Amino acid sequence: MNEVLKTISGRRSIRQYREEQIKDTELRAILEAGLQAPSGHDSQPWHFTVVQKRELIDEINAGSKTAMRKSKVDWIAKLGAAENYNIFYNAPTVVILAAKKDAISPLADVCAALQNMLLAAESLGIGSCWMGFAKFYFSDQPSYKKIGIPEGYEVFYALTLGYKPAGWKAKPRQRKYENFYRMIK
Numbered sequence: 449m450n451e452v453l454k455t456i457s458g459r460r461s462i463r464q465y466r467e468e469q470i471k472d473t474e475l476r477a478i479l480e481a482g483l484q485a486p487s488g489h490d491s492q493p494w495h496f497t498v499v500q501k502r503e504l505i506d507e508i509n510a511g512s513k514t515a516m517r518k519s520k521v522d523w524i525a526k527l528g529a530a531e532n533y534n535i536f537y538n539a540p541t542v543v544i545l546a547a548k549k550d551a552i553s554p555l556a557d558v559c560a561a562l563q564n565m566l567l568a569a570e571s572l573g574i575g576s577c578w579m580g581f582a583k584f585y586f587s588d589q590p591s592y593k594k595i596g597i598p599e600g601y602e603v604f605y606a607l608t609l610g611y612k613p614a615g616w617k618a619k620p621r622q623r624k625y626e627n628f629y630r631m632i633k
């Protein structure tokens with residue numbers, strides 16, 4: 449297996465982080481990897497907000513959980529109410545991914561960038577997790593203003609980054625289905 453394939457199969461969502469902040473050079477390499485993603489019509493509609501200020505990360509966590517508690521989906525409402533649950537798993541860095549609303553495919557473009565960033569992080573030995581719950585915080589305009597998301601952009605997802613706990617090892621992936629692909633030649 450080459451290094452790219454090893455990185456792809458070794459990546460896992462990390463939900464526990466060391467306190468130590470990742471290096472700026474590592475962060476920049478991950479952000480740049482996001483910007484190398486494909487985008488519909490090469491529109492490159494991305495905007496990434498890096499949050500490393502603990503109080504702000506805590507505020508987004510608390511705001512997301514308040515909104516999650518009102519979810520009609522039972523397990524989401526329960527996680528929102530769980531006192532010890534931190535949606536960012538106390539990661540030292542959170543990246544909020546937005547894209548221009550009027551782009552041709554903003555959601556797909558954000559997802560492509562995010563996946564590149566997860567793989568870049570893994571290649572650098574940095575833990576990461578794709579974060580859907582952060583969207584709950586961005587359900588109103590005041591939160592967009594508070595975080596300073598540029599006008600005309602929509603937040604779709606966030607990403608946590610931080611060093612993995614010592615001794616962390618990826619477990620082999622359990623496949624849920626047999627027929628994920630077939631060949632027509």
Ligand SMILES: Cc1cc2nc3c(=O)[nH]c(=O)nc-3n(C[C@H](O)[C@H](O)[C@H](O)COP(=O)(O)O)c2cc1C
Nearest residue numbers: 459460461462463535577578579580581582605621
């Ligand atoms: C669209 C999307 C949203 C996700 N949101 C969350 C989330 O809010 N919290 C979380 O802990 N994991 C989240 N994940 C991570 C998935 O739970 C994870 O990718 C899945 O369980 C497979 O595990 P792996 O990433 O270790 O391969 C999300 C993944 C995707 C693709």
